Amino acid sequence: MDTFGLNIIASDKIFYEGRCKKLILPSPDGEKGVLPHHENMVIAVTVGTAKVQLAGEDEWKDLAVGSGFAEIVNNRVTLLVDTAERPEDIDVRRAQEQQERAEEQMRQKQSTQEYYHTQASLARAMTRLRVAQNKKWNL
């Protein structure tokens, strides 16, 4: 099967560099799938779960990604996001605390800006929890 080059760059490290078979990205209006030889495109990416099928593997892998964008040029995908995490790197307890904190703040009166902040924080926490859910040993 054909593959394409995938380069995931998070703000604190180069998260992944290699070949990939299929990629599904969370975009503002739903999910967007990328297959090899995709048209050149820039896709906005929101906080959510990205799924990848790496070259030589058959199962899907989940990643928790923050907001950013993906650029597809000449069969190469560059995914630039502020955070990217593997399920095994996620601390479920911390994510849960983050969610509770965000929910608590949501109930209080706050400025619009604070509201957006908490909303984004809540979205990140929920994505983390969702991605980490399948790990049996984690909680």
Added chain:
Amino acid sequence: MPNIREIQSRINSVKDTMKITNAMYMISSSKMTQAKKKLQDTEPYFYALQGEISRILRHLPELEHKYFDRREKVPKDQRKIASIVVTADKGLAGAYNHNIEKLEEEILEKPGIHKLFVVGELGRHYFAKRGQEIDTHFKYTVQKPTMHRAREISGVLMEQFEQGELDEIYIVYTRMESSVQSEAEVMRLLPLERSSFNEMKMPLNVYRESIELYPSAEAVLDSIVPNYVTGMIYGCLVQAYASEHNARMMAMKSATDSAKDLIHDLSIAYNRARQAMITQEITEVCAGARAQQK
């Protein structure tokens, strides 16, 4: 000839100071390695981010967007100009803080309504004393820059920019040029400047691939630009953090060195004084003995 005890106490006090400067040197150098590592980790993200925006702009030169709006209708003296000033939390870092302050003063002299967002305690005191308008809710430290802090800072500024409370946003920070050199620098964050991204000139005969923006150019830019600003702020914070510790390291190293020189000179003076005293005592004893012989 100064008294021996005076020299002795002087030597001790210099030694104590040297202990402090030496400790600060070590602290700064360990923090510096941390900061450098952080810098290395984030560099790919920034360069990619900058490259991407420049690429999108190259492909869509006719793009109109609120972040490119230069608001030329606003007259020069009515323009609301914000500057994020990144200073250290404390001094003892050579010219590090002064360079930043000097650069910011240059900006303040230009026409317009200035608003300061100061990161770092020292700068906050300095500009408060000069009676500048400082956003008092804007209290962030420069120690250990995190993405979270950058996100908060950019959130505050982006909101005010979108509401028209700010027309231009600059950031004044110190950039690490190499491990020994760093330079204070002003960078414009918003509105985005087309020319600053168009550094790469493409030869005419090269095929320019077209890129589609999904879901729309607007949506893509809406998602990229805030990220870009956050990323740039984070990058600047990391750069400033690294250069602060670099500056402090150098300042403390030279302080320790001059303390050593001072101790060297003082101990020579001390030995001379001690020798002189001993010689004098011997002369006195000899003179006394001779007087008794006669």
